[in-house]
Amino acid sequence: MSSNAVARSPALAGGTDNPVLALDRITKTFPGVKALDGVSLALYPGEVTALIGENGAGKSTVVKTLTGIYQPDGGDILVDGVATRFATPQDAARAGITAIHQETVLFDELSVAENIFLGHAPRGAFGLIDWQTIERRAAEILSGIGAEIDPRHKLRDLGIANKHLVAIARALSIDARVVIMDEPTAALSHKEIQELYELVDKLKAQGKAILFISHKFDEIFRIADRYTVFRDGQFISDGKIADVSEADLVKMMVGRDVAQIFPTRDNEMGREVLDVAGMSHPTEFADIGFTLKQGEILGFYGLVGAGRSEFMQALFGITKPSAGQVKIDGTAVEIRSPADAVANGIVYVPEDRGKQGAITALPIFQNVTLPSLGRTSRNGFLQLAEEFALAREYTRRLDLRAASLDTNVGNLSGGNQQKVVIAKWLATKPKVIILDEPTKGIDIGSKAAVHEFMAELAAEGLAVIMVSSEIPEILGMSDRVIVMREGRMAAELNREDLSPETLVRHAAGI
Amino acid sequence: MLQRLLTSREALLLGAIAVLLGLIALRFPGFVAPANLASVFNDTSPLILLAIGQMIVILTKCIDLSVAANLALTGMVVAMINVAAPGLPVVLIVVIAITLGTALGMVNGVLVWKLDIPPIVVTLGTMTIFRGIIFLISDGKWVNSHEMSAAFKAFPRAEILGLPMLSWCAILAVIVFTVVMSRTTLGRAAYAVGGNPHAATYTGINVGRTQFWAFTLSGALAGLTGYLWVSRYAVAYVDIAGGFELDVVAACVIGGISIAGGIGSVGGAVLGALFLGVIKNALPVVNISPFWQLAISGSAIIIAVALNARANREKGRIILKSAEHAT
Numbered sequence: 001m002s003s004n005a006v007a008r009s010p011a012l013a014g015g016t017d018n019p020v021l022a023l024d025r026i027t028k029t030f031p032g033v034k035a036l037d038g039v040s041l042a043l044y045p046g047e048v049t050a051l052i053g054e055n056g057a058g059k060s061t062v063v064k065t066l067t068g069i070y071q072p073d074g075g076d077i078l079v080d081g082v083a084t085r086f087a088t089p090q091d092a093a094r095a096g097i098t099a100i101h102q103e104t105v106l107f108d109e110l111s112v113a114e115n116i117f118l119g120h121a122p123r124g125a126f127g128l129i130d131w132q133t134i135e136r137r138a139a140e141i142l143s144g145i146g147a148e149i150d151p152r153h154k155l156r157d158l159g160i161a162n163k164h165l166v167a168i169a170r171a172l173s174i175d176a177r178v179v180i181m182d183e184p185t186a187a188l189s190h191k192e193i194q195e196l197y198e199l200v201d202k203l204k205a206q207g208k209a210i211l212f213i214s215h216k217f218d219e220i221f222r223i224a225d226r227y228t229v230f231r232d233g234q235f236i237s238d239g240k241i242a243d244v245s246e247a248d249l250v251k252m253m254v255g256r257d258v259a260q261i262f263p264t265r266d267n268e269m270g271r272e273v274l275d276v277a278g279m280s281h282p283t284e285f286a287d288i289g290f291t292l293k294q295g296e297i298l299g300f301y302g303l304v305g306a307g308r309s310e311f312m313q314a315l316f317g318i319t320k321p322s323a324g325q326v327k328i329d330g331t332a333v334e335i336r337s338p339a340d341a342v343a344n345g346i347v348y349v350p351e352d353r354g355k356q357g358a359i360t361a362l363p364i365f366q367n368v369t370l371p372s373l374g375r376t377s378r379n380g381f382l383q384l385a386e387e388f389a390l391a392r393e394y395t396r397r398l399d400l401r402a403a404s405l406d407t408n409v410g411n412l413s414g415g416n417q418q419k420v421v422i423a424k425w426l427a428t429k430p431k432v433i434i435l436d437e438p439t440k441g442i443d444i445g446s447k448a449a450v451h452e453f454m455a456e457l458a459a460e461g462l463a464v465i466m467v468s469s470e471i472p473e474i475l476g477m478s479d480r481v482i483v484m485r486e487g488r489m490a491a492e493l494n495r496e497d498l499s500p501e502t503l504v505r506h507a508a509g510i
Numbered sequence: 511m512l513q514r515l516l517t518s519r520e521a522l523l524l525g526a527i528a529v530l531l532g533l534i535a536l537r538f539p540g541f542v543a544p545a546n547l548a549s550v551f552n553d554t555s556p557l558i559l560l561a562i563g564q565m566i567v568i569l570t571k572c573i574d575l576s577v578a579a580n581l582a583l584t585g586m587v588v589a590m591i592n593v594a595a596p597g598l599p600v601v602l603i604v605v606i607a608i609t610l611g612t613a614l615g616m617v618n619g620v621l622v623w624k625l626d627i628p629p630i631v632v633t634l635g636t637m638t639i640f641r642g643i644i645f646l647i648s649d650g651k652w653v654n655s656h657e658m659s660a661a662f663k664a665f666p667r668a669e670i671l672g673l674p675m676l677s678w679c680a681i682l683a684v685i686v687f688t689v690v691m692s693r694t695t696l697g698r699a700a701y702a703v704g705g706n707p708h709a710a711t712y713t714g715i716n717v718g719r720t721q722f723w724a725f726t727l728s729g730a731l732a733g734l735t736g737y738l739w740v741s742r743y744a745v746a747y748v749d750i751a752g753g754f755e756l757d758v759v760a761a762c763v764i765g766g767i768s769i770a771g772g773i774g775s776v777g778g779a780v781l782g783a784l785f786l787g788v789i790k791n792a793l794p795v796v797n798i799s800p801f802w803q804l805a806i807s808g809s810a811i812i813i814a815v816a817l818n819a820r821a822n823r824e825k826g827r828i829i830l831k832s833a834e835h836a837t
Contacts, residue, residue, distance in 0.1 A: 318711065339714035350712055359705035361772045370702055371713040373695045382693050424713070 018081060020045050020209045021066070021097065021178045026075035028061055035061040038075065039235040041228050043178055043209035048200060050224035050241065051213045054253055057230040059213050063180055066211070067099045068092035093120070096177035100167045100184055106155055113138035113151035116170045141169045145199055161192040168199065179203060180211040185219060190303060190508075197223055217246050229253055261448065262476030263455040269479075270294030272330070273431045273463045274346075276315065279324030284310040285487040288324070292432065292463045297454065299478030300467040302507050307487035308467045309351060312434050316348040317341045328431065342371050345431035349421070351440060351467075358420045360410030364402055365391035367409050367420050371428045394423040422453070433457065434465045439473060451477060471500050485509050519766035519818070523781040527788060534792045541795055548673060554787030555680035556581075558780050559735045560754070561761040562687050563728030565779035568762055569704045570717075570724045571771030572622060572629035577732045578754035579640035580614045582746075584736030586644045589653040589662075589746035596659040603662065604737060611733015612726055614640065619722030619729075629721070637755070644748045655744035666742045676738055683731065688776045696723055704771025760807060761786050764814040785810065 019042035028036040036058045043049050053059050064070040065077070068086030076083040079095050086092040106115050114121075116138045124130035138151035147165040155163060164184065171179050181200075185193045200223050203210060214220055220227070221241065228238040229252040236252050274292040279285070285307040292298050300308045314321040317335040326333055333344045341348070358367045368391040369376050376386040391405050400419045402412060409420050425433065435454065439447040454477060458464050468474050474481055475498055483491040483506040491506040535542045560577050567574040588607050591598065614636070621632045655663070666676040673681075691697035699720045702710040707717050740746045765782025767774030786807060793803045 316712075337714070337716060338711060339716065342714040348712060357706065357709060359702050359709055359772070361705040361768075362701055366698065366701075370698070370710075370715070373698060377695050380694050380696065382695060382698060384693075 019043055019078070020080060021095075022078040022081075023062070023065070024076040024078055026062075026065060026072045026077070028065060028070055028072050035233050036065070036072070037233045039230060039233070040238075041211075041235075042238070043211055044226070045177070045209050046204050046207045047225040048204060048210040048212050048223050049226040049228060049238075050220045051211055051228050051230065052220065052249055052253055053230035057253075058233040059230060060182070061233075062230070063099055063101075063182055063211075063213070066092065066097055066178075066180060068097075090119075093174050096175060097180070098171035098174055098176040098178070099180035099182060100164070100171055101182050106163060106167060106170075108154070108156040110155060111151065112142075112149055112153050112155055112158070112166055112169075115155050115166055116141065116151070116173050118170075120174055137173070138169065141172050142166075145169060145172070145202065146195075161195070164192075164196070165199075172203075176208060178209045178211065180213075182213045183215065184212075185214065185216065193219070217249065220249075221246070262473075263452050265297075265455050265458065265477075265479075267295045267455075267459040269296050270461055273328060275327040275330070277325045277327075279311065279314065279321050279326075281310065281314055281319065281487075282322050284319075285314070285484075288484075288489055290482055290489075290492065292465065294431075294461045294463055295458050296479045297458050297464040297466055297477050299474040299481040300465065300484060301469070301471070301474045301481055301503050302484035302490075303469075306484040306507065308484050309436055310487075311484070312348060312436060312465070312467060315341070316346060316434065342428055342430075343374065345429070346434065347371070347425045347428055347430040347432070348434040349425060349436065349438065351436040358409040358417050358424070360417075361408060363406045363408050364395065364400075364412070364420055365405040368394055368423045368427050371424060390427055391423070394427045395419070397426070398423050426457075430462065432463045432465065434467070436467045437469065438466060439468075439470070447473075471503055474498075474503065475500065483507050520775065520777045520781060522817075523765065523778065523785065527781065527785055530785070530788055530792070534788075534796060537796045538792075541792055548677070550787055550791045551680075551784070552674050552677045553791060554783055555676045556735045556739055556751075557754075557757060557761055557783040557787060558680045559683050559731050559738075560728075560758040561765070561779040561783040562683055562776055563731035564758045564762050565765070565767050565774050565776065566687070566691070566700055566724045567629075567721075567728045568759075568767050568769060569700045569771055569774050570721045571704045571707065572721050572724065573633065573759065573769075574615075574618060574725060574728045575630065575633040575755050575759075576614070576618060576637040576640060577728060577758055578751040579637040579644075580611055580729055580732035581736040581739055581754070582748070582750045582752075583614065583640040583644050584611045584733040585740035585750060586648055586653065586746045586748075588737045589658060589740050590647065592659055592662045593653060593657050596662075600661050600665045604665075604734065607733045607737035608730050609733070611736060612730040615726045615729015615732065616722070619725035622725065623718035623722040626718075629725075641748060648746075648748065650748060653740075653746040658741070658744060663741050663744050666738050676742060679734065679738060683734075684776060684780055687727075690727075691776055696720070700724055701772055704768075704773075706772070757786060760811050763811050766814065766818055768818060769815075782814075 021043045023039060023041040025038045025040055026036050027034070027038055039058065039062065041051070041062065051059055051062065061070060065072050068089040068091050071085070071087065077086065078084070084095065086095070107118070110118065113135045117134050122130045122133040122137070124133070135151050142149050142151060142165070145165060145168060147162065147169065149158065149162055149165065155166060158166065184196060200210060200212070212220070212224055224241045226238065227241050227244065227249065229236040229249065231253060270293060272291050272293050277289045279288040288311050290298065302308050310319070313319050315326065315335070317337045317340050326335055328344050333340070335341045335344060335346070359370070365387055369387045372390060373382070376383050376390055388405060395402070395405065398419045400416055400423065402416065409417055412420065438454065439450050451473070454464060454466065466477060478498070479495055481493045481498060481503070482489055483493065483503060485507055490509065493502065531542050540546060560581070564574055564577060584607050587610055588603050591606065592603065618632055618636055621627050622629050666674060668675045670678060691700070699710070699715050702713065702715055703717050703720045710717055739751060743750070761782040762774070762779050763769060763782070764785050765774070765778035765780070767778055789803060789806055789810070793800070793806070
């Protein structure tokens with residue numbers, strides 16, 4: 001469905017320009033932190049407003065303010081032009097505001113219908129829950145958004161995309177006038193994203209005001225009518241999306257001109273360090289084989305669910321492959337556990353930042369030395385002086401600023417925590433580093449820093465495997481690319497043969 | 511550094527114990543006489559031994575409810591061995607107790623590690639099984655004081671430098687496990703596993719194996735305590751130390767060991783145990799009913815947890831660049 005085929009609902013066709021919901025100079029302060037500094041935002045019926053900003057711009061705080069989770073310290077929330085206070089999330093829901101969060105907040109063990117009506121279930125006689133009405137209305141809402149889901153199924157039996165539809169159905173069940181979508185496409189495949197776009201078009205046609213938060217410019221230009229840009233908790237600009245270019249938005253976001261420039265890489269490649277042959281797994285991937293040289297960056301491209309991360313986990317010893325051989329520096333090695341992998345010079349920085357993260361209750365130096373304890377201990381006894389020396393060396397190299405290496409990592413800022421994680425892996429002196437979606441969900445400024453760093457690692461002779469779903473990143477960073485499709489290698493491409501079209505063609509199997 | 515030491519959980523708890531002793535001294539000065547304090551410590555030693563083991567288990571995000579049953583089973587076995595072979599040297603009895611306790615701890619550890627059963631379920635099960643085994647091997651009969659050899663009963667009471675062996679065992683365990691937790695890779699792994707199991711896995715630490723060793727150490731300490739308990743009270747029967755596992759967990763919680771794992775210290779566990787020990791010994795002396803004692807212990811647990819929860823509350827995110835340097 002193309003967007004111009006969607007007409008405004010008749011009631012609104014007159015071109016009302018009054019926002020259904022607006023924030024007027026909202027300020028929100030946390031102890032020692034001003035998260036929002038006089039920001040304004042307006043949402044119009046039947047229109048999609050994209051909220052754009054780098055990580056930490058204050059987008060999540062705005063969502064929480066709009067949905068009554070946070071109360072602003074200053075400024076007004078205007079519903080139909082009337083200043084309103086949302087003391088609780090229920091107040092916001094009553095005003096017709098609903099949010100579909102990044103990680104959908106649903107309940108696996110409840111039925112689809114229960115999930116949709118949890119907290120506002122229709123009541124029958126004696127105030128008891130009216131199950132018939134719930135199931136009937138759930139079915140109505142689901143079919144209204146074109147979802148073929150049985151409302152009596154348990155949520156756990158649904159795939160991620162259908163769970164998303166349930167979340168949307170839940171949002172619609174309260175008769176929402178404003179729908180907030182916080183990075184709704186982050187976990188979806190290409191096809192599912194297209195379906196989401198159609199759904200957004202339907203919601204627009206019903207006259208809902210939509211706040212769409214996304215990092216992806218292509219989708220912003222595909223579905224948004226308006227934009228609002230925040231930077232560092234401050235309002236920067238807003239307007240109609242038709243009046244700006246991608247470059248304009250990026251400039252507003254970062255406050256400077258940033259083309260997505262990748263570092264120039266001209267380092268020599270050394271000898272072959274990794275040789276994988278015939279790696280297979282009963283259910284996840286089959287017959288993966290490649291070689292990797294020192295100083296080389298090997299990109300792994302594919303659609304979500306192509307088996308890239310699953311293969312990396314097997315290579316790192318987390319799961320057990322059914323067949324295959326791994327050689328490091330020409331010698332066959334057995335990798336049965338992550339400890340084996342680390343001992344053989346392979347380290348893996350997984351995709352999930354929350355889980356990969358540092359151990360916040362431990363001090364910096366203990367985090368850095370954790371995978372290197374084999375070297376900094378004798379017969380199981382720790383050598384604290386050696387640990388400090390190692391931690392000092394690598395934190396200095398990453399320019400980590402902290403009062404002391406004794407500081408708990410939990411007391412550091414997010415950026416510094418990330419440096420601790422990187423220092424931890426570099427301190428193992430790895431030969432091969434696997435980076436799984438290294439820049440997923442981070443802003444453009446930080447992305448450039450990660451790319452710069454990746455180039456430095458390669459220049460120092462490290463062999464890098466980069467799993468990425470972002471085509472510009474694959475094109476900009478890789479010396480060679482392996483495209484995976486449905487658990488198999490679909491293509492192995494050299495830098496000269498790379499183009500967005502070839503990547504997509506191989507990944508989709510066209 | 512000094513300031514950090516003074517504001518640490520352990521220092522706060524030490525202060526609380528000091529205040530408690532001060533209040534008791536107001537009504538009954540004799541309580542704080544060195545000899546009496548030594549006797550309170552001796553009385554608390556079994557709790558200290560078990561709390562240290564429990565602390566390691568809790569650090570790794572597990573819990574060991576079978577410690578008291580392990581203690582009772584080991585105690586019964588060594589008591590029966592003593593009855594059957596009164597000539598067996600006490601050293602050997604101690605070795606047998608530790609070995610048996612270790613083996614029982616390993617059973618918990620293997621079930622948690624290899625079968626991936628939640629620790630609370632595993633140890634609830636083994637707790638019942640251990641008690642059942644005591645009944646089976648003893649026929650439900652008691653092993654009484656007159657059946658035990660003199661040497662068997664004398665060991666925990668034997669004094670070195672004015673302190674009984676029971677106290678020395680606790681002191682030795684405190685020293686050994688302070689070193690284990692702060693200076694060995696196993697200790698470090700325990701903190702890492704409890705603090706963030708996923709990150710620990712990717713770091714090359716085997717989460718299950720670390721938990722296995724935690725249960726094993728807890729079992730070893732329970733085994734040792736089993737012999738000490740039975741010989742000190744000179745009696746062994748099915749229900750000894752019944753419900754004591756809850757005191758052990760309480761000591762850990764009061765001692766600032768996070769029930770969510772990853773945070774805690776040997777010092778905290780010891781102080782938590784001493785806090786309970788002081789209350790238990792002092793209240794009868796100052797004429798407060800034992801029912802109040804339960805209420806006070808319970809309140810102490812809730813206050814300790816509330817204080818820890820406050821201390822561990824997540825800080826707001828730093829979003830504004832200008833705020834980053836202010837912290």
